[in-house]
Amino acid sequence: MKKNDRNRKNMPKSAVSDKVLLKRLRIKFCLVMMLIVVAFLLVVFSAQYISNKNTMATENKKALESALQRFEKNNSRGQGGNENIPGGFPGGFDNNQPPQDNWNDNDQTTQDNGKENSPNTGEGGSDSDKQDDRKGFRYNNEEMADFRNHGEMNELSKVPVLCVLRNSEGNLIVERNDIFFIENEDSETLVKAADATGKKTGVLSDYKIRFMKLELDGGNCAYAFADISSEIKLLNSQIIKSIWISLAVAAVLFVLSILLAKWATRPVERAFSDQRRFIADASHELKTPLAVIISNTDMVVKSDDLSDKNKRRMDNVKAESARMKELVQELIDLARGEASGNKVSMEEVNYSDLLEEDTMGWEAPVFDAGKSLITEIEPDVVVKGNRDKLRQLADILIDNALKYSSPASEITVSLKTKDKGKDKRSVILAVKNQGAALSEEEKTKIFERFYRSDESRESTPGYGLGLSIALQLADLHGGRLSVESCEENGKTYNIFKFKMYK
Incomplete structure (x- = not known):
C-alpha cells in the first residue's frame, strides 16, 4: 500500500501534453458544473423536505x-371520559357507540329545536335560527364545528x-x-411506551406514533397519541x-456541461494549435540557415587560409551552430509529435531486442564519460508500438541519466514485465x-518544457526539451512516464520509469 501511494505521489502532475491538458480542463469544468447542480438540487429538495x-x-x-386542552377543561369541570378499557378495567363498552347520556341530551335538544322551529307553530322558523341551532350541537359538552363554514373547518385539525x-x-x-388500526386495548401498550421515554412529548418510532402527555389535577394524567404513518x-x-x-436534471445538465466545456475551452485549444504551428514553422525556417552556416563553417575550418586563433573561433561557431541545430531538431520533433497525435503506425515490436541494440550504441559514450552501463533486460518482451519512437524514448532517458549522474557511477537500464x-x-x-535526489517540486516540473531544476543542470548542455518529448512519446503509446528517488547503501538514486501495457 505504501509503495502504491509513493508511486502515485511521484507521478508527474504538471507533466502532461496539450491534448491531455485540454481533456483535464474539460473534465474539471464538467465536474464543477455538476457539483454546482447537485448542491443546488440538494439545497432545494432538503429545504422542501x-x-x-x-x-x-x-x-x-x-x-x-x-x-389535551379538552382533557384539562373537562377535568376542571369534574367530567370523566367516554369509555373504560375492557378486560380487567371497569365499565367497558363498544367504542363505536357514544355515551348514552350525551345522545339522550342531544336527542332532547333536537326535539326541542324541532318544536321551536316547526312551521305549524309559526314561531322561530327562520334559517338563521336553524344555523344557530346546528352550530350549537355539542358532543361530550364540546361545541362541534359547522362543516359548511369553510373557515372554521380549515382551522379544525383533521389528524x-x-x-x-x-x-x-x-x-x-x-x-x-x-x-382505526389501534384497538382500545392497545392504549395500555402505548401509555407504557410513552412513560418509558421519560418525556412529555416525543415519537414512538416502533409504532409510528407521536405522543403528548399532560399531568392533571387530582392525580389524573392525560395522554394524546397521533398517527404519523401517513406522514x-x-x-x-x-x-x-x-x-x-x-437524476433526470443531472443527466440533462451533464450533456449540456460537456457541450459548454468544449465551447469554453475552444480558445485554449486554438491557442495551443497556434503555438504548435508557430514552433513548427519557426523551426523549419531556422533549420535551413543553420545547415548553410554549419556547412560553410566546415569549409572555412578545413581551409589553410586561417590562423590558429581564427580556427579556434570558427570551431566555436561550429559547436554553437551544432547546438542550435539540436535545439531546432528537438522543437521540430516536439511540434511533429503534437501535430501527429496518435496517427503514427503501430506494430508488434520486440522491445527486448530493440533495447539490446540501443544500449550497445551507448556503451562508448558512457565509457568515455568515465561511467559504466549495466543492462537488466528481460528477454522476448513484445509490445505494440512504433519502433523508432520507442528507441527515441529510450535514448532520451539514457542521455538524461548520462548527463546528470555522479562521476564514476553506474547507469542501469532494465526492462521487466x-x-x-x-x-x-x-x-x-x-x-x-x-545522483542528487530530486525534490517533490522538481519531480512534478522536470517534464515541463525548458525546465532546468538546479545549477548543475544549468551547467549541463541541453535545453530542457528532452523529457518533454519523452513524455509525449509515452503518451503516444498509452503509457505513463514518472520519476522517483530512492536511497541504497547510503547513495541516492533517481529512477525514470516508462510503463505501458501489453
Whole structure:
C-alpha cells in the first residue's frame, strides 16, 4: 500500500501534453458544473423536505395540544371520559357507540329545536335560527364545528388522535379513538411506551406514533397519541421523487456541461494549435540557415587560409551552430509529435531486442564519460508500438541519466514485465542513475518544457526539451512516464520509469 501511494505521489502532475491538458480542463469544468447542480438540487429538495416535515409535525402537535386542552377543561369541570378499557378495567363498552347520556341530551335538544322551529307553530322558523341551532350541537359538552363554514373547518385539525386518561386509581379510560388500526386495548401498550421515554412529548418510532402527555389535577394524567404513518409515507415518497427528478436534471445538465466545456475551452485549444504551428514553422525556417552556416563553417575550418586563433573561433561557431541545430531538431520533433497525435503506425515490436541494440550504441559514450552501463533486460518482451519512437524514448532517458549522474557511477537500464491479472501485463522500462535526489517540486516540473531544476543542470548542455518529448512519446503509446528517488547503501538514486501495457 505504501509503495502504491509513493508511486502515485511521484507521478508527474504538471507533466502532461496539450491534448491531455485540454481533456483535464474539460473534465474539471464538467465536474464543477455538476457539483454546482447537485448542491443546488440538494439545497432545494432538503429545504422542501424539512419544510414539509416541520409543517406536518406542527399540525400533529396542534392536534395533540387541542386534545389535551379538552382533557384539562373537562377535568376542571369534574367530567370523566367516554369509555373504560375492557378486560380487567371497569365499565367497558363498544367504542363505536357514544355515551348514552350525551345522545339522550342531544336527542332532547333536537326535539326541542324541532318544536321551536316547526312551521305549524309559526314561531322561530327562520334559517338563521336553524344555523344557530346546528352550530350549537355539542358532543361530550364540546361545541362541534359547522362543516359548511369553510373557515372554521380549515382551522379544525383533521389528524387522527387517540386520547387516553389515567385516573388516580391507575385505570385507563379511552376518551376518544380516531385511529382505526389501534384497538382500545392497545392504549395500555402505548401509555407504557410513552412513560418509558421519560418525556412529555416525543415519537414512538416502533409504532409510528407521536405522543403528548399532560399531568392533571387530582392525580389524573392525560395522554394524546397521533398517527404519523401517513406522514412518514409522504416524506419517503417525496425523497424517492426528489431522487428521480435530481437524476433526470443531472443527466440533462451533464450533456449540456460537456457541450459548454468544449465551447469554453475552444480558445485554449486554438491557442495551443497556434503555438504548435508557430514552433513548427519557426523551426523549419531556422533549420535551413543553420545547415548553410554549419556547412560553410566546415569549409572555412578545413581551409589553410586561417590562423590558429581564427580556427579556434570558427570551431566555436561550429559547436554553437551544432547546438542550435539540436535545439531546432528537438522543437521540430516536439511540434511533429503534437501535430501527429496518435496517427503514427503501430506494430508488434520486440522491445527486448530493440533495447539490446540501443544500449550497445551507448556503451562508448558512457565509457568515455568515465561511467559504466549495466543492462537488466528481460528477454522476448513484445509490445505494440512504433519502433523508432520507442528507441527515441529510450535514448532520451539514457542521455538524461548520462548527463546528470555522479562521476564514476553506474547507469542501469532494465526492462521487466509484471502480471496485472486477467491476461493483462505491464511492461516497465526503468533507467536508474546515481545522483542528487530530486525534490517533490522538481519531480512534478522536470517534464515541463525548458525546465532546468538546479545549477548543475544549468551547467549541463541541453535545453530542457528532452523529457518533454519523452513524455509525449509515452503518451503516444498509452503509457505513463514518472520519476522517483530512492536511497541504497547510503547513495541516492533517481529512477525514470516508462510503463505501458501489453
